Amino acid sequence: MKRFSMSNTVVFLQKNRAEYYLTAILVPVLVLVCLCSLTMGRYAISLSDIFSVFYTKIFAVDLAIPANVETVLFKVRIPRIIAAVLVGASLSVSGASYQGLFRNPMVSPDILGASAGAGFGAALGILLSFGTVGIQLYSFLFGLGAVALAVVVSSAITRGNNVTLVLVLTGMVVSTLFSSFVSLIKYVADPYSKLPAITFWLMGSLSTASMKDVKMMLFPFLLGVVPLMLLRWKLNVLSFGEEEAKTMGVETAKLRLVVIICSTLLTAGSVSVCGIIGWIGLVIPHFARMLAGPNYKILLPVSLLFGSIFLIIVDTVARSAFPLEIPLGILTSLVGAPFFIYLLFKGKRGWL
Amino acid sequence: MRLEVCDAVCGYGTKKVVENISFTVQSGEILCLLGPNGVGKTTLFKSILGLIKMLGGVIKVDGENVHAWPKKKLAQTFGYVPQAHTPPFPFTVRDVVIMGRTAYLGKFASPSKVDEEIAEQALDTLGISYLADRVYTEISGGERQLVLIARALTQQPQILIMDEPTSNLDFGNQARVLGQINELAKKGLAVIMTSHFPNHVFLCSTKVALMQKNNKFSVGSVEDVVTEENLKSAYGIDVKITTAADDCHTLRSCIPIIN
Amino acid sequence: MLRKFYLKNKHWIASTFVLLLVIILMAGCGSRETSSEPGNSKQENNELETCIVTDHAGREVEIPAKVEKVFAIGPIGSIFLYTLAPEKMIGWNNELSDSAREFIPEEYANLPVLGRWAGADVTGNVEEILKLAPDIMINVGSITQEWVDLTDQIQEQTGIPVLNIDGSFFEIANSYGFLADILGVEERGSLLAAYATDVIKSIEDLRERVETGTQRTVYYGSGEQGLSTSSRESINAEMLEIIGAKNVAESGGGNMEVTIEQIITWNPDVILISDTSGAERKVYQMITAEDSPWENIAAVNNNRVYTIPNLPFDWINRPPSVMRLIGAKWLAHTLYPDLYPIDIRDEVKEFMKLFFNYELKVDDFEKIFHE
Numbered sequence: 001m002k003r004f005s006m007s008n009t010v011v012f013l014q015k016n017r018a019e020y021y022l023t024a025i026l027v028p029v030l031v032l033v034c035l036c037s038l039t040m041g042r043y044a045i046s047l048s049d050i051f052s053v054f055y056t057k058i059f060a061v062d063l064a065i066p067a068n069v070e071t072v073l074f075k076v077r078i079p080r081i082i083a084a085v086l087v088g089a090s091l092s093v094s095g096a097s098y099q100g101l102f103r104n105p106m107v108s109p110d111i112l113g114a115s116a117g118a119g120f121g122a123a124l125g126i127l128l129s130f131g132t133v134g135i136q137l138y139s140f141l142f143g144l145g146a147v148a149l150a151v152v153v154s155s156a157i158t159r160g161n162n163v164t165l166v167l168v169l170t171g172m173v174v175s176t177l178f179s180s181f182v183s184l185i186k187y188v189a190d191p192y193s194k195l196p197a198i199t200f201w202l203m204g205s206l207s208t209a210s211m212k213d214v215k216m217m218l219f220p221f222l223l224g225v226v227p228l229m230l231l232r233w234k235l236n237v238l239s240f241g242e243e244e245a246k247t248m249g250v251e252t253a254k255l256r257l258v259v260i261i262c263s264t265l266l267t268a269g270s271v272s273v274c275g276i277i278g279w280i281g282l283v284i285p286h287f288a289r290m291l292a293g294p295n296y297k298i299l300l301p302v303s304l305l306f307g308s309i310f311l312i313i314v315d316t317v318a319r320s321a322f323p324l325e326i327p328l329g330i331l332t333s334l335v336g337a338p339f340f341i342y343l344l345f346k347g348k349r350g351w352l
Numbered sequence: 353m354r355l356e357v358c359d360a361v362c363g364y365g366t367k368k369v370v371e372n373i374s375f376t377v378q379s380g381e382i383l384c385l386l387g388p389n390g391v392g393k394t395t396l397f398k399s400i401l402g403l404i405k406m407l408g409g410v411i412k413v414d415g416e417n418v419h420a421w422p423k424k425k426l427a428q429t430f431g432y433v434p435q436a437h438t439p440p441f442p443f444t445v446r447d448v449v450i451m452g453r454t455a456y457l458g459k460f461a462s463p464s465k466v467d468e469e470i471a472e473q474a475l476d477t478l479g480i481s482y483l484a485d486r487v488y489t490e491i492s493g494g495e496r497q498l499v500l501i502a503r504a505l506t507q508q509p510q511i512l513i514m515d516e517p518t519s520n521l522d523f524g525n526q527a528r529v530l531g532q533i534n535e536l537a538k539k540g541l542a543v544i545m546t547s548h549f550p551n552h553v554f555l556c557s558t559k560v561a562l563m564q565k566n567n568k569f570s571v572g573s574v575e576d577v578v579t580e581e582n583l584k585s586a587y588g589i590d591v592k593i594t595t596a597a598d599d600c601h602t603l604r605s606c607i608p609i610i611n
Numbered sequence: 612m613l614r615k616f617y618l619k620n621k622h623w624i625a626s627t628f629v630l631l632l633v634i635i636l637m638a639g640c641g642s643r644e645t646s647s648e649p650g651n652s653k654q655e656n657n658e659l660e661t662c663i664v665t666d667h668a669g670r671e672v673e674i675p676a677k678v679e680k681v682f683a684i685g686p687i688g689s690i691f692l693y694t695l696a697p698e699k700m701i702g703w704n705n706e707l708s709d710s711a712r713e714f715i716p717e718e719y720a721n722l723p724v725l726g727r728w729a730g731a732d733v734t735g736n737v738e739e740i741l742k743l744a745p746d747i748m749i750n751v752g753s754i755t756q757e758w759v760d761l762t763d764q765i766q767e768q769t770g771i772p773v774l775n776i777d778g779s780f781f782e783i784a785n786s787y788g789f790l791a792d793i794l795g796v797e798e799r800g801s802l803l804a805a806y807a808t809d810v811i812k813s814i815e816d817l818r819e820r821v822e823t824g825t826q827r828t829v830y831y832g833s834g835e836q837g838l839s840t841s842s843r844e845s846i847n848a849e850m851l852e853i854i855g856a857k858n859v860a861e862s863g864g865g866n867m868e869v870t871i872e873q874i875i876t877w878n879p880d881v882i883l884i885s886d887t888s889g890a891e892r893k894v895y896q897m898i899t900a901e902d903s904p905w906e907n908i909a910a911v912n913n914n915r916v917y918t919i920p921n922l923p924f925d926w927i928n929r930p931p932s933v934m935r936l937i938g939a940k941w942l943a944h945t946l947y948p949d950l951y952p953i954d955i956r957d958e959v960k961e962f963m964k965l966f967f968n969y970e971l972k973v974d975d976f977e978k979i980f981h982e
Contacts, residue, residue, distance in 0.1 A: 105441070237451045239439070245454075246402075249424045251423060293443075293444070295443065
């Protein structure tokens with residue numbers, strides 16, 4: 001009997017078409033978590049009420065359920081759960097892809113400045129008293145813009161071999177730049193209305209997720225996730241080494257650009273809907289890699305599913321535990337940071 | 353298959369590192385690139401692989417200019433074996449080897465059963481099938497080098513380009529890797545390898561190219577190029593070349609003379 | 612020989628040297644201080660007259676006998692000061708909104724913006740304030756140890772005396788009296804104090820009558836989404852308790868975010884909105900929109916969603932200032948029109964004339980009440 005160890009598990013999974021097993025388990029888990037989350041919240045709704053409401057909807061029968069039950073289920077909880085699925089998936093897929101692209105498991109989706117830029121766009125929108133749509137649009141556009149800036153500047157600086165390093169450095173600079181702008185905006189914002197709004201927005205929250213938001217998010221989500229899923233095997237090759245990848249026929253510059261564009265769409269799309277939520281893009285891919293191995297064929301779908309599941313759980317706590325709404329960013333940090341340290345303790349030699 | 357390097361000028365940007373390099377390699381030949389540090393060996397073969405833009409000259413395979421080829425075709429012709437390094441993620445050996453098949457995969461494809469079989473074969477050819485399920489980052493340097501050669505083999509190339517395949521290997525592994533290279537050449541591959549060790553040339557090359565400072569370049573058969581004067585001129589040390597014989601082998605070796 | 616002496620006693624020589632240096636420096640400072648006084652006393656002899664007052668935090672502060680220039684370190688104080696003695700103001704804390712400016716004459720509206728001290732949130736530019744040389748500074752607000760420490764520190768840093776004045780609703784009359792004395796505007800002070808006393812009495816009256824009847828449950832929301840609220844224990848929402856209404860948010864502090872689900876669960880009778888979008892009333896529109904998640908809450912169903920007037924400054928909170936005097940009347944009348952029957956328009960007119968010296972025009976009502 002082989003001793004149980006991470007490498008053995010990984011090998012077993014990889015040998016036996018793990019992607020099917022893991023996905024086969026994780027998808028129903030995701031559905032289950034969604035359903036559980038549906039039953040939880042500050043407004044007490046019994047299971048029978050939930051069934052009744054759905055029964056009413058499907059069979060067009062009137063069962064005299066209090067109007068608020070329907071409101072809470074369809075206008076508050078369901079959009080929020082779907083949004084959590086999309087955002088959790090976006091951030092973890094984006095983080096996993098970047099970790100491969102930059103050949104570094106310590107990379108998060110914010111590395112090129114997407115979050116900082118999107119945060120700035122939102123703060124600006126709030127300062128200028130835009131409506132929700134305006135704020136989200138600004139957030140999204142500035143998120144894309146920040147990364148574009150980092151990419152353009154780095155391509156002007158880079159000389160041949162150090163593309164990745166220069167990208168990371170310009171990303172850091174762009175991030176810091178936009179973070180400072182956000183501080184500036186906070187400084188001049190009206191302390192009674194704008195400043196609290198900006199602060200709360202930056203801490204991340206799904207409290208305002210509506211079906212409209214979910215529909216809007218679907219576009220960048222699909223545009224980002226689909227190409228990454230299609231290209232995930234190539235990501236393996238790229239993550240091994242740049243030069244080697246080139247000699248094996250991978251168009252590394254193109255692939256890099258596609259990964260950056262897709263990840264940015266995913267990250268900026270998430271931030272524009274729900275603010276800055278950290279740690280998911282960093283910790284979930286790590287955790288997924290421990291379970292599923294570094295092969296992106298399995299890793300990417302697994303990261304996606306874990307990300308969704310994690311965020312649904314966290315968001316359910318954020319909105320149900322107290323009458324107060326706990327900002328998501330705080331919760332993910334509180335959970336993510338210790339978990340990350342734990343993962344580091346348990347880490348494999350390969351990536352430490 | 354015939355690889356011709358004609359009047360190659362290689363360098364970075366406007367800086368020329370080597371000029372007027374010409375040599376040919378045929379299927380079944382092993383060309384060893386010798387030379388001291390910094391003379392431009394790496395620059396030269398990175399240019400051959402298309403990783404750096406050539407500043408002048410042409411590289412032809414069977415008469416065609418390879419740099420006009422699409423990247424895929426290049427990958428299917430040239431197999432690159434870099435020095436073994438530690439990658440950031442713990443892939444299994446099988447996964448690493450199968451990466452070589454990228455050269456034959458479509459844009460969004462991932463390896464199929466056929467690709468998996470080719471990878472198995474490559475592992476088998478090198479006698480390292482027992483490593484297939486091990487984690488790449490947990491095996492020894494020598495084993496890793498063999499895995500990288502297997503990976504290059506899955507590209508089903510016509511030419512193998514190896515960057516110092518025996519550095520960081522212990523004495524035994526060095527011999528084993530050189531032995532494998534010989535076998536591969538016998539199977540019809542052309543091999544270009546760089547080396548720091550003139551002794552290895554005696555063990556497995558058919559041709560040698562000696563690169564020296566001041567752009568001095570000599571290419572020819574082992575006996576012609578690896579001479580005591582040439583080695584002294586290239587490395588700046590005195591060398592003695594001796595021959596040893598046993599029942600079935602005549603072995604040559606070069607020994608540096610220190611003080 | 613001298614060299615030997617030096618080498619032997621290096622340490623003593625160095626210490627003596629340093630000591631001498633220190634003595635000289637201190638003497639120099641001292642002499643500078645004494646030399647400046649005669650200069651001052653020659654020119655402004657009577658200005659040097661000071662008196663000691665005890666502020667509402669129990670601090671004994673020395674202030675000039677004649678106070679001509681005052682700066683309030685926070686918006687509650689600025690509004691307080693403006694209503695009492697606008698001629699003595701040297702500046703505001705924030706930019707006045709355009710709509711607020713309509714109610715304030717230009718000479719006062721254009722006073723410089725000097726920032727504020729509000730706990731950790733400091734935007735006061737100390738040098739600018741010193742340049743304008745106020746005689747005293749005032750802090751109107753809650754009397755807590757935190758503020759005592761802060762005002763001590765400001766006084767230390769700027770050299771200008773700072774007075775803490777109680778800003779809670781029930782102390783408004785006393786506070787007007789206190790500051791009016793110091794500023795020498797006793798007559799005006801007693802007028803405003805009398806008004807305040809009247810309001811407080813009528814509200815206390817109302818509260819007693821409400822106790823026996825039905826209390827209205829109220830949700831007080833602010834922020835872009837209306838999801839920011841203040842709970843019962845906070846100064847921000849104390850007006851609700853004062854009026855005799857029940858704040859649905861029991862605890863959580865002055866600025867907490869809640870979920871829409873929570874608000875639905877509370878099902879308030881009345882929703883009060885603090886909306887800074889002005890005439891657009893974005894938050895009101897959002898809450899009362901056709902398909903919004905708020906639609907089945909009692910308050911929305913019964914059309915009892917009200918936007919808190921905020922001209923020239925917010926009537927209930929943000930900041931919780933003397934505007935609460937008219938705010939209390941408005942709130943009482945809105946929540947309990949039968950128990951508190953007043954003509955709100957007449958009341959507003961009277962308030963604005965008395966406190967802001969402003970004649971209300973007909974179209975001003977539209978601006979204030981969005982009608």
